[in-house]
Amino acid sequence: MKTPTHLTELPHPEPEELALTQVLFALSDPGRLEIVRQIADGPMEMAQCLCDPSMPKSTKSHLMKVLRESGIVRNEPFGRGRLLTLRREDLDARFPGLIDAVLKGEG
Known part of the structure; x- marks a missing residue:
């Protein structure tokens, strides 16, 4: 069986669809x-x-x-792999200061 050399686009929520409960759940792990x-x-x-x-x-x-x-990352095809990008702009627009607060936290 031949492995496909192309990767498909994955669905991502639109910025206005980002929900605080889903973002917080994703960041809780x-x-x-x-x-x-x-x-x-x-x-x-x-x-x-x-x-x-x-x-x-x-x-x-x-x-x-x-x-x-949850809308925290964008996961896009990149060569034979995938590229992860933090959707900081979208998250900051929807939930100002949240990502900075989480990243500065001690975990």
């Missing part, structure tokens, strides 16, 4: 919060994301899905 901290300074390839090396691939995929569906 230490693994997801760590991913957000890693991409806070700029985009990162999903494969380079430093999650726990013993973490199953399915768990990492689930973490990424929750972050994307």
Whole structure:
């Protein structure tokens, strides 16, 4: 079976669809919060994301899905992988100061 060389676009919520409860839920998990901290300074390839090396691939995929569906990250095709970007502008417009407060928190 041949592996496809193209990646599909994934659905992302529109900025006006971002819900505070979903964003807070996504940020409540230490693994997801760590991913957000890693991409806070700029985009990162999903494969380079430093999650726990013993973490199953399915768990990492689930973490990424929750972050994307909550509107915290944009997950886009990038070559043979995916690029993660923090949707800081959208989040700051919808929930001013939230991401900065979360990123400055001690966790």
